[in-house]
Amino acid sequence: MYAILDIETTGGKYDEEGITEIAIYRHDGETITDQFSSLVNPQIEIQPFVQKLTGISGKMLQNAPKFYEIAKRVVQITEDCVIVAHNAAFDYRILQTEFRRLGFTFERKSLCTVSLSQLLLPDQPAYSLGKLVRNLGIPFSDQHRAQGDAKVTVKLFELLLEKDLHKNILKAHISSEHPNKVPPKFLEVIDGLPSEMGVYYIHNSKNEIIYIGKSNNIKKRILNHLTGKSKKARVIQNEIHKATFALTGGELVSLLKEQNEIKTNAPKLNKAMKYRIFPMGIRLDDSVEYPELIVEQIKKEHTYFSVYKNSKSAKSAIFNWTENYGICLKKTSLSNKTGTCFLHEVNKCDGACTGKETPDSYRKKIKLLLADFEYPFSDFIITSKGRKLGESSFIYIKGNVFLGYGYYELNHQIKNDKQIMSRLISMEDNPDVQKLIRSFLSRKKYNKLIPLE
Numbered sequence: 001m002y003a004i005l006d007i008e009t010t011g012g013k014y015d016e017e018g019i020t021e022i023a024i025y026r027h028d029g030e031t032i033t034d035q036f037s038s039l040v041n042p043q044i045e046i047q048p049f050v051q052k053l054t055g056i057s058g059k060m061l062q063n064a065p066k067f068y069e070i071a072k073r074v075v076q077i078t079e080d081c082v083i084v085a086h087n088a089a090f091d092y093r094i095l096q097t098e099f100r101r102l103g104f105t106f107e108r109k110s111l112c113t114v115s116l117s118q119l120l121l122p123d124q125p126a127y128s129l130g131k132l133v134r135n136l137g138i139p140f141s142d143q144h145r146a147q148g149d150a151k152v153t154v155k156l157f158e159l160l161l162e163k164d165l166h167k168n169i170l171k172a173h174i175s176s177e178h179p180n181k182v183p184p185k186f187l188e189v190i191d192g193l194p195s196e197m198g199v200y201y202i203h204n205s206k207n208e209i210i211y212i213g214k215s216n217n218i219k220k221r222i223l224n225h226l227t228g229k230s231k232k233a234r235v236i237q238n239e240i241h242k243a244t245f246a247l248t249g250g251e252l253v254s255l256l257k258e259q260n261e262i263k264t265n266a267p268k269l270n271k272a273m274k275y276r277i278f279p280m281g282i283r284l285d286d287s288v289e290y291p292e293l294i295v296e297q298i299k300k301e302h303t304y305f306s307v308y309k310n311s312k313s314a315k316s317a318i319f320n321w322t323e324n325y326g327i328c329l330k331k332t333s334l335s336n337k338t339g340t341c342f343l344h345e346v347n348k349c350d351g352a353c354t355g356k357e358t359p360d361s362y363r364k365k366i367k368l369l370l371a372d373f374e375y376p377f378s379d380f381i382i383t384s385k386g387r388k389l390g391e392s393s394f395i396y397i398k399g400n401v402f403l404g405y406g407y408y409e410l411n412h413q414i415k416n417d418k419q420i421m422s423r424l425i426s427m428e429d430n431p432d433v434q435k436l437i438r439s440f441l442s443r444k445k446y447n448k449l450i451p452l453e
Contacts, residue, residue: 002027003081003108004157006149007091008054011047013195014220015097018042019067020056023150024077029161032154036077037147039064054144067098078108082174086129086153088112111174113156119173120163129153186226189243193219198247199257205241211269214258218245232269250384250393252440253405259436260427277432278307280314284366289359290352291366293318293332298431305373307431325369328352328362373438375400377451381414382437384446392447395437396420402429402437
């Protein structure tokens with residue numbers, strides 16, 4: 001038996017959504033044997049874009065039953081059934097969340113008509129429900145309403161059943177996984193977490209931090225750790241005793257705080273970031289007549305103007321600079337052959353490798369390249385979103401050195417160095433930090449960039 005369903009929700013933060021409408025068709029593989037549909041009062045606001053998409057407003061739901069009033073009917077009509085939905089992971093997760101709020105577990109096998117369609121209908125140009133069924137010639141009315149979407153999913157599922165004559169593919173893709181099923185011992189950990197931006201810390205029973213991460217939705221990310229199958233997820237599931245967190249508000253503060261906390265605490269599951277996020281660097285050897293660019297694993301005794309996650313990325317950057325700045329490949333650590341570089345042979349190098357280009361001319365190119373890796377000002381702050389309404393975050397650069405981050409509510413609170421320092425949470429500058437800040441600036445993800453005298 002199958003329970004083919006669709007759910008409309010309020011939208012909003014992960015795991016905080018509420019159901020606004022539900023439709024379920026019980027199907028025996030040949031025909032519908034039972035059906036249920038209802039509007040649902042979620043007791044929380046519906047996001048404006050969801051209202052526009054579905055046409056369901058808060059006013060429409062004032063007299064609708066609350067989920068606990070229809071929960072028994074949902075259990076009955078789905079009993080001994082495989083849950084079938086288009087993007088089943090979403091609908092199933094929402095149902096599990098609603099039942100968990102009532103203190104009950106809801107467990108069914110599930111089947112996703114998106115993945116099944118991709119297998120049985122491989123030539124379709126798109127697999128969103130609307131585009132897919134229209135391309136298949138299935139009539140579709142009341143799109144983005146539960147009953148309309150569920151009814152057309154029934155038609156799609158019946159077609160897929162016909163395509164899968166021996167039901168082998170269908171059986172293989174019935175999932176017994178529960179994407180939102182968390183063992184009871186983890187429920188207390190999950191329920192205390194926010195669905196907001198921040199850095200989180202996973203502790204073992206000895207209160208040791210075994211993993212540090214960042215996310216724009218802390219609750220969702222830790223839930224993924226507790227239901228995942230990766231090696232890291234398995235270790236977390238075996239050892240987690242509690243999870244703590246620090247809200248950050250902005251993306252840049254999250255990135256900077258995460259790397260700093262990992263370097264400070266050295267959790268055993270953050271080995272890759274324990275020393276450096278970007279272990280490869282490019283430095284300038286200015287001791288020779290024609291300055292040379294050296295790609296190497298970062299060493300403490302050298303200064304690097306740019307850093308990278310791997311040697312491939314670093315080498316790719318140099319090849320780009322040969323195009324954009326006229327850098328001679330022979331004047332880098334990427335070339336070890338004698339004679340001219342191959343770029344000179346195709347007229348893309350001005351001849352630093354042959355002496356045709358003067359050292360002064362070549363140094364000007366290097367100077368232009370390095371200028372692109374400088375901060376826009378020597379002293380400035382970058383402001384972004386804060387942790388709460390009315391608050392902003394800032395990071396402080398002074399003398400081209402990152403000093404830390406902080407929070408403020410009114411502009412006049414960060415007008416001078418003394419005020420900034422009084423609110424500053426100090427943090428160490430390093431090549432990783434510089435890379436993160438430059439990337440953030442290039443993407444213009446901040447609210448304001450304020451130069452300081």
